[in-house]
Amino acid sequence: MSGSMGEGPITEAELQAYADGRLAPARRRAVDAWLAARPEEAERIADYRKLAEALRSAYDPVSAEALPSRFSRTRVRWRRYALVAGWTVFGFLIGGIAGWELRDARQILAPSPDVGVVMARRAAIAHATYSPEVRHPVEVGADQEGHLLAWLSKRLGAPLRAPKLEDMGYSLVGGRLLPGDNGPVAHFMYQTQKGTRITLYVRTEAAGSRETAFRYAEEGRVRVFYWVDRKLGYALSSGDIGKDELFKVANVVYQQLNP
């Protein structure tokens, strides 16, 4: 480049560090002396400094700009990522943001034309069909939970668990097998002491499915949070409770299925 490498103990890397103001004082003085005898080199280094200043003054204003709205939207989306991808890391965040997130959730989640929408619709239909049942809400009751899980796991070809939602006020009623687009579907029902019911729809996903964040849909009066995790797709439905509460339950379900 400039021939400076061979002319003495001052290296090109040191000149770069000098231009960046990062040399230790002793070396800096050595470079000062070296440059004093080489005006062209001194000019080159001075130009580097000017260029660095020009760069900063050209682009620093960007970091002072107000963040475009797409980033506040994105921020909400990340938090949903966080819920799914890093629950253990981010659990502490949730309480604070959940309400805010839910306010924005519809506008962000509305345009999601993926297969999950179909699952949400199927789950909503199943919920609407079975949750009003008084005498036969489930095929196998919670009193035979071991049998229920073994049976559904075998039919879906994946080890299933029924989340424990007692802390949220919901106890397992039982479950049933449903036909689905990708094969058999497991359908769990929970209810409160007052009889408020929620259902969890679990289906196997095609190989290579991506994990997704929580998504939200409404089908008629039924609200659904749905997501894909590893090989299974989940949809949690309710016709009676609000979105906020359903979201909280969905979080607990997700946590329990991903210890």
Add this chain to the structure above:
Amino acid sequence: MNEAQRLVDLIPRLRRYARALVGDRATADDLVQDTLERAWAKLHLYRRGTDLRAWLFTVMHNVHVNRVRAARPTDLLEDEMPELAQRAAQSDTLLMRDLDRAIARLPAEQRSVLLLVTLEEMSYEEAARTLDVPIGTVMSRLSRAREKLRSMMLGQSTTAKLKLVK
């Protein structure tokens, strides 16, 4: 400390770097958004206590490389860089409006190093870690980037002078 908040706090710096890296605002913000989404998805791979900024810029670097690769199969090689017409030296006033274009003409690998060091003010070690290259590579790319930029912006490179002498 909460990584989520720190990521959010780093957005303005990501945007500044991205703007200088790719030039136009929309593309830069697309890059930032892709980076942040990827960072969230990969946050479990971030080791606590290590440099979050370097990690995040590494994510951005990788996202950028993939985007460029997807956009055009063969990036310009350094040797194939089109020569710019030499501009007359303009006392010591830099042509600010040409800065964008000049930076865009730098080979991608040199541009990243120059921006991380001058704009982001990373140490050479941090820049090396961020780009996953040896520190010697950082230094040589920095040197080449500056000389190219200088020649484009100021028309005072040694090659230009040699040409003038002829």
